[in-house]
Amino acid sequence: MPYERLLPPVLLLFSNVFMTFAWYAHLKHKDIALWKVILASWGIAFFEYLLMVPANRMGSAVYSAPQLKGMQEVLTLLVFAGFSYWYLGQPLKWNHWAGFAMIAAAAWLIFLE
Template identity: 45%
Template sequence: MKGFISIGLLILSNTFMTLAWYGHLKFKDLKGFENLGIISVVLISWGIALFEYFLQVPANRIGFREYGGPFSLLQLKVIQEVISITVFLIFALLFFKSEHLRLNHVIAFILLVIAVYLVFKK
């Protein structure tokens, strides 16, 4: 159960982080946000990222073997990276219509999934 909770929190945290890192690139399309300076954009992104930390830190503690979770540190990191790429891919395809999924992207994603498999292999 701790593994599922950890993964769920990682998905949520990566959603906030993706919004913090890349969401501001769509500000030009939002009324009232189109002329913000870089300091304002950084502060807004930082505020969004705060929620990421409120989810990421518990996700890692709950999932980490030394705190009673099922995952090693390396397993947690590889899981997080695959979640991060997956969340980013969904975000990019939904909000940035100029981005297109190509065969090399699919192959790269498959290789990441293979990395998850390998990191769990004894």
């Protein structure tokens, strides 16, 4: 069924949105105490795990572990690129995109049979 191949990447995408906020949103709020930021990040990361663990469990039925990891890395970079631009106000430069493209190429190689 198509959803077996589609659902894991969708869950990985949404889990990466949560994780990107958990890891980087505090950079816009450096006036908040570090311990508060850590607690808030753990709270946000909990929701990331609620999506990531099922994505990997379900995904392992149709993808190998290296394929799931490669997919997750590419999704992480796409989410981060948007987050960096829209939330942090830090657009990526050509060298960032070039580096991300190399990582995407590496992930593509993982899917070759």
